Amino acid sequence: MQTKDILEFDRTHIWHPYTSMIDPLPVYPVERAEGVRLHLADGRVLVDGMSSWWAAIHGYSHPVLVDALARQAQTMSHVMFGGITHRPAVELASRLVRMTPAPLERVFFSDSGSVAVEVAIKMAFQYWLSKGERRRTKLLTVRGGYHGDTFETMSVCDPENGMHGMFSGVLPQHLFAPVPSPAFGDAWNDAHFEAFETLLRANEGDIAAVILEPVVQGAGGMRFYSPEYLRRVRGLCDETGILLIADEIATGFGRTGTLFACEHAGIAPDIMCVGKALTGGMMTLAATLATAEVAEGISRGELSVLMHGPTFMANPLACAVACASIDLLESSPWRERVSAIETQLREELAPCADADTVADVRALGAIGVVETVRPVNMAAMQRFFVERGVWVRPFGRLVYIMPPFVTEPDDLSLLTHAVRDAARDPRLFS
Ligand SMILES: *Cc1c(COP(=O)(O)O)cnc(C)c1O
Numbered sequence: 001m002q003t004k005d006i007l008e009f010d011r012t013h014i015w016h017p018y019t020s021m022i023d024p025l026p027v028y029p030v031e032r033a034e035g036v037r038l039h040l041a042d043g044r045v046l047v048d049g050m051s052s053w054w055a056a057i058h059g060y061s062h063p064v065l066v067d068a069l070a071r072q073a074q075t076m077s078h079v080m081f082g083g084i085t086h087r088p089a090v091e092l093a094s095r096l097v098r099m100t101p102a103p104l105e106r107v108f109f110s111d112s113g114s115v116a117v118e119v120a121i122k123m124a125f126q127y128w129l130s131k132g133e134r135r136r137t138k139l140l141t142v143r144g145g146y147h148g149d150t151f152e153t154m155s156v157c158d159p160e161n162g163m164h165g166m167f168s169g170v171l172p173q174h175l176f177a178p179v180p181s182p183a184f185g186d187a188w189n190d191a192h193f194e195a196f197e198t199l200l201r202a203n204e205g206d207i208a209a210v211i212l213e214p215v216v217q218g219a220g221g222m223r224f225y226s227p228e229y230l231r232r233v234r235g236l237c238d239e240t241g242i243l244l245i246a247d248e249i250a251t252g253f254g255r256t257g258t259l260f261a262c263e264h265a266g267i268a269p270d271i272m273c274v275g276k277a278l279t280g281g282m283m284t285l286a287a288t289l290a291t292a293e294v295a296e297g298i299s300r301g302e303l304s305v306l307m308h309g310p311t312f313m314a315n316p317l318a319c320a321v322a323c324a325s326i327d328l329l330e331s332s333p334w335r336e337r338v339s340a341i342e343t344q345l346r347e348e349l350a351p352c353a354d355a356d357t358v359a360d361v362r363a364l365g366a367i368g369v370v371e372t373v374r375p376v377n378m379a380a381m382q383r384f385f386v387e388r389g390v391w392v393r394p395f396g397r398l399v400y401i402m403p404p405f406v407t408e409p410d411d412l413s414l415l416t417h418a419v420r421d422a423a424r425d426p427r428l429f430s
Helices: 003-013 063-075 087-099 113-130 191-202 227-240 292-300 316-330 334-354 378-387 409-423
Strands: 030-034 037-040 045-048 104-110 138-142 175-177 207-212 243-247 271-274 286-291 358-364 367-372 398-401
Touching: 045 409, 063 316, 087 104, 087 286, 087 316, 104 113, 104 292, 113 207, 113 243, 113 271, 113 286, 113 292, 138 191, 175 191, 191 227, 207 227, 227 243, 286 292, 334 358, 334 367, 334 409, 367 409, 378 409, 398 409
Parallel strands: 138 175, 138 207, 207 243, 243 271
Antiparallel strands: 030 037, 037 045, 104 286, 271 286, 358 367, 367 398
């Protein structure tokens, strides 16, 4: 197929994320991805500013990951996980147990982030059912969150940008506290936690778990909030016995400057979800970790087993690549790299703040965000970025970069300068 035919067939037959089949936005055919560069079919080369949605932390086609995949493929690409175990799964679980906060020690593997969150929620509900507490059917979360696109996960996404209106009647109803505040780095005041605490206390006996993204809210708004808020949530959960689920799918594996974002607050959740960068962006894989208390609580109940088991659970290819990716991360100076990226993002994006088109500029770890006043014109701004030789995909009122950790300063400058110029260009907004 020629590029023209690929584009034509794609346009007619294939759904892309969140797109129309009547009037789809343009897509760019990528032929190859290597290091921090995407090679387009027409020969243009783009510096990647997205890590393919938080995932490709080592860049693309990293030889260590390619090698791990090839070697595993020669031995065993997949085998069912019911009644069978294998070295890649055990080696990966041992790494996850070692590197996540101490009480998390039981691991459930699944094939995507949304499923990992579904499993976390199922664990929480089953934990209370096992104790005979049938009333605890509610989740408490915060506005501005994103936890996935399946139905239960959608029900805890931000109610405004999470399609709750559209699916009301189908979605379970849960409890929403306001967007967490203050912003990361701003002074704490107890008033910031009042609404959350009031809501939790008013519904205490109905709540199975609190679920939130620790410190950084990703796709629901790219906001960074005070670790003290998270410490307060942990304190209240300890006091009431309500479980705390931390969704680290976007934040895990160094993105925010600590290995996991919970570390900013020095807390451990009862259940934690990881995905995205788990395999360095090479394969789809996710995991839900739980404490012994949660895992054994479930197993002491009437059902005694956790009712979940995806067909491709603990896929050996994905597990082998994840082990290689974690080893690569741990043997690299990732803290220094992420910290240098943060400093550069902060300095080079700062000038955006002066533009009338810009509402806020912020950076944390390897995440730089320019929040705009008006929604971007996605197609126009996307074209602008491609013409500038960078891959940045804005949405709504957010233009942001989260580059691979291996991005060199010159390449990062290409990204920040393009974002700076886009954010100041009124023609690129709708
Ligand atoms: C991306 C994401 C998910 C969903 O993961 P998928 O692999 O897309 O299903 C869940 N939670 C958070 C915080 C995410 O960023």
